[in-house]
Amino acid sequence: MLTTITVNGEARSLDLDPRTTLLDALREHLLLTGTKKGCDHGQCGACTVLVNGVRINACLSLAVAHDGDEVTTIEGLGTPEHLHPMQQAFLTHDAYQCGYCTPGQICSAVGMLREVEAGLPSHATRDVRADAVLDGEEIRERMSGNICRCSAYPQIVAAIAAVAEAES
Amino acid sequence: MRPFTYERATDLGQAVREASQTPGARFLAGGTNLLDLMKLEIERPQHLIDVSRLPLAGVEDADGGLRIGAMATNSQVAGDRRVREHYPVLTQAIVSGASGQLRNKATTGGNLLQRTRCPYFYDTTKPCNKRTPGAGCAALEGVSRETAILGASTACIAVHPSDMAVALVALGADVETQTPAGDTRRFPLMELHRLPGETPHIETHLIPGELITAVVLPPPPPGGQIYRKARDRASYATAHASIAIAGGQVALGGLAHKPWRAVTAEAALAAGASPTEAMTAELADASVGELNAFKVPLTTRLFAAAVQEISGEAA
Numbered sequence: 105m106l107t108t109i110t111v112n113g114e115a116r117s118l119d120l121d122p123r124t125t126l127l128d129a130l131r132e133h134l135l136l137t138g139t140k141k142g143c144d145h146g147q148c149g150a151c152t153v154l155v156n157g158v159r160i161n162a163c164l165s166l167a168v169a170h171d172g173d174e175v176t177t178i179e180g181l182g183t184p185e186h187l188h189p190m191q192q193a194f195l196t197h198d199a200y201q202c203g204y205c206t207p208g209q210i211c212s213a214v215g216m217l218r219e220v221e222a223g224l225p226s227h228a229t230r231d232v233r234a235d236a237v238l239d240g241e242e243i244r245e246r247m248s249g250n251i252c253r254c255s256a257y258p259q260i261v262a263a264i265a266a267v268a269e270a271e272s
Numbered sequence: 273m274r275p276f277t278y279e280r281a282t283d284l285g286q287a288v289r290e291a292s293q294t295p296g297a298r299f300l301a302g303g304t305n306l307l308d309l310m311k312l313e314i315e316r317p318q319h320l321i322d323v324s325r326l327p328l329a330g331v332e333d334a335d336g337g338l339r340i341g342a343m344a345t346n347s348q349v350a351g352d353r354r355v356r357e358h359y360p361v362l363t364q365a366i367v368s369g370a371s372g373q374l375r376n377k378a379t380t381g382g383n384l385l386q387r388t389r390c391p392y393f394y395d396t397t398k399p400c401n402k403r404t405p406g407a408g409c410a411a412l413e414g415v416s417r418e419t420a421i422l423g424a425s426t427a428c429i430a431v432h433p434s435d436m437a438v439a440l441v442a443l444g445a446d447v448e449t450q451t452p453a454g455d456t457r458r459f460p461l462m463e464l465h466r467l468p469g470e471t472p473h474i475e476t477h478l479i480p481g482e483l484i485t486a487v488v489l490p491p492p493p494p495g496g497q498i499y500r501k502a503r504d505r506a507s508y509a510t511a512h513a514s515i516a517i518a519g520g521q522v523a524l525g526g527l528a529h530k531p532w533r534a535v536t537a538e539a540a541l542a543a544g545a546s547p548t549e550a551m552t553a554e555l556a557d558a559s560v561g562e563l564n565a566f567k568v569p570l571t572t573r574l575f576a577a578a579v580q581e582i583s584g585e586a587a
Contacts, residue, residue: 105278122278122320125307145308152373158347161373164304168278169322216372224351225363226372227507232356232363248507249371 112180159215292481342381493519
């Protein structure tokens with residue numbers, strides 16, 4: 105089934121079996137292997153990408169359903185020469201060990217900060233009528249869809265907090 | 273995953289007609305639950321009708337309440353300024369479920385129709401009457417705390433996993449649908465889901481091909497609102513028990529095959545009973561086993577704490 109998805113700014117046309125997930129289309133068809141397959145069931149967050157600016161699990165989405173969408177993967181956020189601030193913060197704060205969950209963590213964190221900016225409350229928001237203040241508890245709750253098997257959580261929270269602070 | 277054909281719906285009437293006429297057809301919206309189950313071959317649709325781009329994603333003012341389009345995402349609804357202000361119990365319930373990524377994709381209609389998280393429903397090596405009617409229920413003699421204590425049957429003791437639906441039931445929401453014949457139906461959300469009885473594989477009163485198009489909220493009830501949930505982890509886990517209070521209306525989650533409107537507790541509370549007495553009355557007929565008996569005191573204490581918190585906010 106012919107599907108055109110704009111990936112990291114470039115329109116890519118693919119002829120896909122409808123069963124192909126967005127994750128497999130990125131990794132197996134477009135060879136963008138920065139996005140990782142962990143559980144393949146939406147539980148670990150390693151496959152997190154931004155679709156039209158919003159973070160989702162690429163493993164729980166059919167590629168053919170994204171015809172016309174704009175997808176940003178870790179490869180599209182920054183380059184080795186020009187890192188995205190979130191990528192730089194993960195380096196600065198040593199926010200990983202094995203690195204397998206890191207692309208998903210970074211894409212998720214970028215999407216998460218946009219959600220906070222848009223006023224989306226979380227389970228950690230005391231009063232959902234008021235705008236959330238992004239403290240450590242808020243970051244941990246909002247990032248609970250991303251698992252780090254090496255448990256670099258304190259550094260991940262520090263990296264995200266640093267970017268949030270720099271942006272505000 | 274089994275092979276299937278895919279089409280993107282561009283017309284609501286055509287989508288429901290096709291869904292009712294095509295063998296093995298299913299609607300696809302956010303897909304977060306359906307695709308998960310298709311990978312496990314628990315769901316085996318032969319044809320998917322993608323309704324995610326039908327113009328059903330708006331949240332509009334309606335008769336003093338709100339009309340939430342079935343394709344509105346969980347995040348969109350939870351973050352809507354009017355929902356946060358006038359229906360905070362709904363925002364609280366939505367953000368207490370799943371993860372940020374899932375809530376960005378999952379839709380309002382899909383949330384209502386998600387399947388149970390019963391571990392024996394997911395374990396295809398064990399019998400399950402939902403997967404194969406008549407096969408038996410492994411959960412009855414199984415090792416699980418995640419089972420129903422209200423309204424269960426000898427065929428199924430699974431619970432409905434939604435948090436959002438519990439808040440919507442407490443708020444007295446209606447569901448709006450489009451039938452294959454082209455009619456619009458509207459009925460209380462409380463009447464959408466069925467108790468398991470002898471046919472736990474039939475989970476709702478929707479007719480084949482019927483599509484949920486909206487959830488309609490009445491004006492916010494007078495009084496406080498709150499959603500409280502008890503679970504094994506601090507985040508991203510389904511409820512052992514949850515409570516939604518909206519004014520004088522109370523609904524319970526994690527305890528039954530459907531969001532449970534606690535009418536006995538509501539009446540007792542209105543008649544002057546304490547929250548503990550009221551919930552004890554509600555759960556008097558609870559059917560418990562060794563592993564899920566904890567849900568009775570848990571729900572009772574959760575309710576007492578929730579009522580106290582609302583009273584504290586009002587004072």
